[in-house]
Amino acid sequence: MSPARSRGQAGAGPVLRRPVAPMLAAPVDEVPxxxxxxxxxxxxGWRAIAFRDADGVYLQSRAGRNLTTYFPDITRAVRAAIAPGAVLDGELIVLQGGRTNFAQLQRRVTAGRDLLRLARECPAHYVLFDLLANPGGQVILNRELSQRRYRLEQLLAGAPAQLTLTPQTADSRQVADWLTHWTVATGIEGVVSKQSTSRYEPGRRGWRKYRTRITTEAIIGGVTGSIRDPDTLLLGRFDRRGTLRYTGRTHPLNPTQRAELAAMLSPVRALPRHGATVHPWPQPLPPSWSGQLDRPEPLPYxxxxxxxxxxxxxDVAFEHQRWRHRVRYIRTRPDMSIYDVPLLLGEEEGYFGGLG
Structure with missing residues (x-):
């Protein structure tokens, strides 16, 4: 997608025509x-560009899809507070108990007739961080970020709470506080760093993102590929009842890691007399376990x-007792028993309490 522009009404300047590829961030290992x-x-949450048209609001996803119908609460707020012609960039989130809840966000797509009830019970918020066009349609992609930010602040003055300006700082102490306290309290994933003098470049990874990460342990319950040549690991943890629950999948292993693990993995043991094997997870893994929104499929393993x-x-994106993103394998822990691995806690007890 490219930022297509067209002429507005007679005498008007160029306007942005959807879809517009959002500017992106490249991952880094430390805050720059x-x-x-x-x-x-x-x-x-979900990245979304909002087009405030003369006759309403259109919400576009990062991939260019139409999200408008899933967020009537947000389109209503934008239509009431923002003048036609403006194009906004931000993140759609749902808060529960002051913390982001990605699962509630995903429910918007599958809610069907319950959508309006869901929007009332779990309203979304649109956390805004950029302005691509002013009210009236004036494109400001070439303006410096600091100037776009100032105009966005002015535009959101008096807007409802559902339209929120994201915090911004140049103070490294403030960043450290976010990473130490906000990650747990609000569910942010890390920080995005930007040049205050930069222009908005659609589709380019001109920003940098640092994800908060943790090191912890898990139990191998399955592999993709084969036991003698594993490609990825399927991981689990015991719950309080002693059941091994699926918690996530690793990135692909390198050749050295494959060889190391092949020497340690064994097939599921057969029950005496019956000859059948017992494993706590279904075969294949159900599509819903993958946590993916786009065309999830059963996973043979x-x-x-x-x-x-x-x-x-x-990283800290952990919901429904699973890591939503793939994790990185570091090493085996032959010094640890499977009963030394932190237990899965209930949703109400929180994720970080189970990291040990």
């Missing part, structure tokens, strides 16, 4: 430092004896 850098929280503990590196 330098002159003219500003930082914003990385919200755990090889069940293994859940006796191997591994150390992993994961």
């Amino acid at each position: 430092e330098g002159p003219d850098l500003v930082h914003e929280p990385k919200w755990d 090889v069940q293994v004896d859940p006796t191997t503990v591994v150390e992993i590196d994961a």
